[in-house]
Amino acid sequence: MKINKKFALLLLSTIIIAFIMMFYFNVNFKNTDIHIAALLPFDGQVSNFGEMMRNGHIMAEEEINAKLIHGEPRIKIDFYNTSHKKDLALNRMEEASRNGIKFFVEIFGSDQAAHCFDFANQNQIFILSGVDTKPDLIEKGRGCFYRIMPNDAEASNAILQWAKEKELKNLAILYANDDWGLGLKQATIRNSSDLNINILDKIEVLRNQLNFSSIVTKLKTYKLDAILLFIYPDDGGRFLKEATRQDLKTSFFATENFWGNKMTETAKNSANDVMIVVPKTYENENLQKFKNNYKAKFGEEPTIFAIKAYDAVKFIYQIVLSSGNNTNKAKEITKKLTYSGISGKISFDKFGEYIPLGYDRLIFKKIYGNYQPIKVIH
Amino acid sequence: MDLLLSLLTKFFIYAIFLFSLNNIVIGKTGYWAIGHIAYFAIGALFTGVITVIFHFTGYYIYLALFGSIIISIIFSLIPALSILRLRGDFFIFVSITINELIKLLVELISGPSGFSNIPRPPGLTTDLSLMCLSSIIFLILVLYASIFKYHNLNYITTIVRQNEELAKVMGINVYYIRSIFIILGCATAGAAGSLFAFYSNSTDPQRFNINEAVILFALCAFGGIDSIRGTIIASMFYVLILFVLESIFKGLFQIYTTNITSIIFGLILIFSINFFPQGIMGKRGL
Amino acid sequence: MLFDLLKYGFFNGIYIALVSVGFALIFNILRTIDFSLTDRMTFSGYVFIISEKYIKGLISSHLQLPFVEIISILVGCLLSILSCIILTLIIEKYIFTPIKEKGTSILIITSFGISVIMQSLMSIIFTNSTIVSSIQEYSIPGIGLYPREILVLSFAVTIMIVLNLIIKKTLFGKSINALVFNYELAIFHKIPVKKISSLVFGISAFIIAISGISLSVGFGIYPNIGNKYMIYSFCACLIGGLKNLYGTVIASILLGVFLQFGDCFTSPIVSESLTLIILLVLLYIKPEGLFFEKIRVI
Incomplete structure (x- = not known):
């Protein structure tokens, strides 16, 4: 009797596994879209930063998709929740990588980002961040990590x-x-x-x-x-x-x-x-337009996090287009790129560190x- | 394939830990060690200290595995000494206190977000080899347990657990028997913690809090006390439930994964401990 | 500086004492500690924040009443206390009472199960981040205390006096003592066990709700906040001796002052670990607590 019960349970669990496998590997993306992942905290102490950055990402995504000229691919951002924990961040990155995503627009938190660098370098992943400010991150990233925020x-x-x-x-x-x-x-x-x-x-x-x-x-x-x-x-x-x-x-x-x-x-x-x-953000026409749109959509003034998130998405879209969806090429060309976002000019020095514009x-x-x-x- | 491998590794590591809690500590002594996850934490912490703070490299990293067993044995003297005087509720209190103390120790040494980028020793660098090592450890434990069934000491532990006075009359050193099994269980849990640190490359103090401990205790009650099949099925169930919930709640809804897991296991705990004390596979109640 | 530390440590201890008194009251009925008590505290804090906000909006949009803030605070307190009492009674009636005879260890594990479930439910509903009440507090100039804290202190003193009077003078208190002393004999003498246990649980819920409200106004609430207070009060209870209400309160206040000094001269982690080490040592040497006459069976 005991053996039968156990056998039934084991059988049940294997069936569940098989079912999940089918469910899991049937997820396919449309090849024409550019898929980008954002690893943000949506619960815990820093959840409000995650919300703000997501708002910025969504604004940028909608704007890019609305202004498409024929032939350019659409952009789609997949959001993952890290809960501001390192091992969860790595798990999410692995999950996104399994789904075929190579470009990451954000990993919130300096320690979370540093924890993911080994995996990112092994799997040719490109990360652009709008928040992480620990000074030695660029050095630790060994080319896979760029940021558009000045360091600590x-x-x-x-x-x-x-x-x-x-x-x-x-x-x-x-x-x-x-x-x-x-x-x-x-x-x-x-x-x-x-x-x-x-x-x-x-x-x-x-x-x-x-x-x-x-x-x-x-x-x-x-x-x-x-x-x-x-x-x-x-x-x-x-x-x-x-x-x-x-x-x-x-x-x-x-x-x-x-x-x-x-x-x-x-x-x-x-x-x-x-x-x-x-x-520093320089008051210009685009920034003012962004602020108005943001306020109309979410009912509050955008913070620096939303602004940087918006810029990051637009910038990574440029990088993806000019590198032809190839991360190795993207790592090389990003250093030489300059881009004028709504927060100001984005450029990098020879080490790949963001050149700050002041405070x-x-x-x-x-x-x-x-x-x-x-x-x-x- | 990677997915299956990571699930299997997780399963074996949790199975080793649950074995130590279910089949050694609770099963052989009858003491309800809720805070047993503290020894899991000690194993993970020691591995982090050796590799991240002291920068051991190469084959020396294997020292972490043995060192965490030794450190767990040293710390296991605290509950082992406590059973001299305390039993029942008060052992549970001591266990909770130790759990909180170790959690604070982990936070003090490794910071609130724990160690990261823990390197693996050569020979264990791939997930496959880690899976093999943990499965071998688990198989050894299972083999040992099935041989131990016919050992004299097993009958002695049964007497000690069921009738302490009788055991004392028979001239058995009750305290000695019990503390041996507590120490053995803690050492096994330390090894599991070390393996877990290698597997996840990090130690997060939040993983060792009291809620997690309660969930793992619930798994024991669910599988059935002192039953190897129960341990296997409970840990398989845990890994699978986590995985199923993670694949259902994607993206923004991932918040719900851990919470729904906690709710499920809280309900399982209350239900099984009150109405179903022998669990799925167990032969005797709690 | 020393005086300040003592003052704030004392008020810190009052918070711990409220929870510990709740623990000690329930100990009389269940003969063990109910660890889900602090999660009911969190629950009452959440109810207060939400109901206060909602009622304030309701009053100011529909009615033209003076003292909108005071009315909304009072109604919020009332709702929070009521909901906490109802929740406690439900848990007591449908979970604890049916399994009371099965042994205290099973009760402890069950209370942990309830605690895990409640915390997860709260973090699904209210998210994991900290929520603070929107009430603006002004400290009393010169003293450096909020009026809320003085109210809580006076409440704590009153509840101690009243509880003591009840237990010493009334029939209800005598039946509690009888229950503690010999459960079977008490049932034999037709003492209404169910009624008494509901009453005691209700009182504990009332005390806990007050501390939950105060916490939500002062610091803000997050779902796992209960664990912190659970550990402190658990220490205070075991140090003070569970059945001795005065001992528990004294131990809580001492613990509060100790933590305040520890936070100041070392760091919060160190002072908390020291508390736990003291507790551990005490459990080894004198498990019946410091201020306790020896009745309890270990």
């Missing part, structure tokens, strides 16, 4: 320059304890000695940390001029709220990831006067009941 060293430099202009001498750093936060922290420490700025304390912040009261109490004992927040936006919001409660009166600097509604939702009134640096300075102010970042002219 530039961002920390921009913040420190701003602090120096405001004559702020004594700083403290709060950093998220992952690759991104650690990279920013190290870059800042390296740059600060050149600019004659003292870093008094470096405090590690966990993911989803709730209670910041002890950190704020500790920070109150120093005589601080400013605090640099290299943490995720909801943690940042909780920290700012706690700082207001305990009357910690300093100025706060952060990078572009505070842009979006997540930080202001958590911090509410405490978001006032928070300063962020954002990769915008933004301050959070209350407009019509909501806190929004406003450009500072300097």
Whole structure:
């Protein structure tokens, strides 16, 4: 009896396997389309970045498909959810590669991208990213990885320059304890000695940390001029709220990831006067048009993530067309390409690193009941 | 083909782990070690430390496999000592505490997103060879278990589990017998963790949290305590369910995969533990 | 600085204490810890955020009432507490009561199963990211505390006094004691076991809902938030001794202060690990807890 039961179960499971195999390998794409994959986080702490970037991708995809002249292939972006985890990102990349996708428009997260490079190089995969900012990623990618966002060293430099202009001498750093936060922290420490700025304390912040009261109490004992927040936006919001409660009166600097509604939702009134640096965008006709379309479609102002995502899709479409869907050729020609996107000119140096255009300075102010970042002219 | 290979590898690794939990720790001692996944974490963590932090290369990477077994044995002394005084609920409490402690240790050493790019030793670089190694380990375990059935020690463990007082009267060192099996189980789990780190090239601390532990415990209850067939079918079921859900929920809906898996196994746990305690293949209840 | 750490540590401990009291109350009925309690806390927080937002929109669009915010907060609290109590009673009636006789270990595993199911359901419905209530809080100048925290503190003190009075003075409390002391004898003497167990579960749900609401306003809620509080309160319960309500509360507050100091001088991971190590050592040496008269069977 026992053996029969087991046998039946095994049989059932093999039938299931066979069924899935048939289901799995019957998925075929139309050959005329260009298929591109985007690995984004749609749940967890950074899900709002994933949403914003997806919005940008969709805008670009629709625009390219609408403006096709005869004979050009359509573009189709497949979205995969990585949950901001490394092994899941690699699994998704393998899945996309099995489906015949060679061009990746995004892998969100520096550690996720770094984890996928070995697989990407083995399978001739080309990655273009609009967010990953850890400095040594280009070197680690060995040709398969390009980005259109300036790296962390530039961002920390921009913040420190701003602090120096405001004559702020004594700083403290709060950093998220992952690759991104650690990279920013190290870059800042390296740059600060050149600019004659003292870093008094470096405090590690966990993911989803709730209670910041002890950190704020500790920070109150120093005589601080400013605090640099290299943490995720909801943690940042909780920290700012706690700082207001305990009357910690300093100025706060952060990078572009505070842009979006997540930080202001958590911090509410405490978001006032928070300063962020954002990769420079030049006001032009196309950018204005994009902003209007975006607002009409999604009901909010586009952030830098949506803008860069839009540019990335358009740029990778150019690369695919000019390389004839061949990744090895794409890796060679990308370095020499220049492309003027809505965020400005995109070009690369001889190592394949993006040539930065400088940084915008933004301050959070209350407009019509909501806190929004406003450009500072300097 | 790649797909089948990765599924098989996953199946064998989970089967080794479930064997250690189901057939060694719970099966032979009768102690419900919910937090047994901690030893899986230790194996993975040690492999990461050896390869990523200390940069061992070449054949030295095999040291990770043996080292993780030894480290697991060292850490298994914590629950092994605890059974001197505690049993029942309090062993479950100790087990949960150890699980949380090890999870924090993993987070402290490897950071919140864990190690990445763990290299494989020469000879194990392809998925096929990794699959072969894990299948060989699993077969050895199964063989050992089927021989062990007729060993004297098996009768002794049965007495110890079913009637402790009687065992004491018979002059059996109850504590010694139990701790031996706890240590053996933890060592096996450590080996499985090391293999898993090689397989997935990374260690994610979120994989070792209490929910995952509960799911793996549910698999034991589902398969049937102390039954090898139960272990095989339960781990096959787990791998297949994950795969089926992943192929149903593609793209944006991949969020639901892990959650629906958790719901399914939560329901299985509650159902099987209360109304179906011998599981699919088991001969005795929990 | 020292005073600040003590102050915020104390209020941190109050949160832990509320959950621990819930654990300890349920311990009287089930004779073990119900680990799904903290997920019901998360649930009540979600209900509060959503109902408060919805009611505020409803009132401001249809009716012209003064004090819109206060009304919506009160109604949100009421809805959240009610839904938490109903959910708890459902779980108690259809899951815990039928299997109570099967042994405490099975109850623990079942509660873990419920916890996993609830967390997954919540993360499907509300997604995994943190949701914060839209209420703007203003701290009391000079003291550095929110009015909410003082309300929670006064609630905790009242509930402790009331619970203590109930258990010492009323028939209900005496029947709880009887149940704890000798279950079979209590049934033999026709003590209404089902009624008492529902009442105790209801009280625990009320306490938990308050802490869930406070959490959702203060920090925000995500589906796995319960695990964190579960571990802390679990430590506090075992350190304090489960059947001793005062011991549990004192242990929780001590734990809160300890965590606050630990976070400040080391790092959160280190202080949490230290707590767990202390718990482990305590389980080895004195499993019945620090503040406890020896009744419990190990």
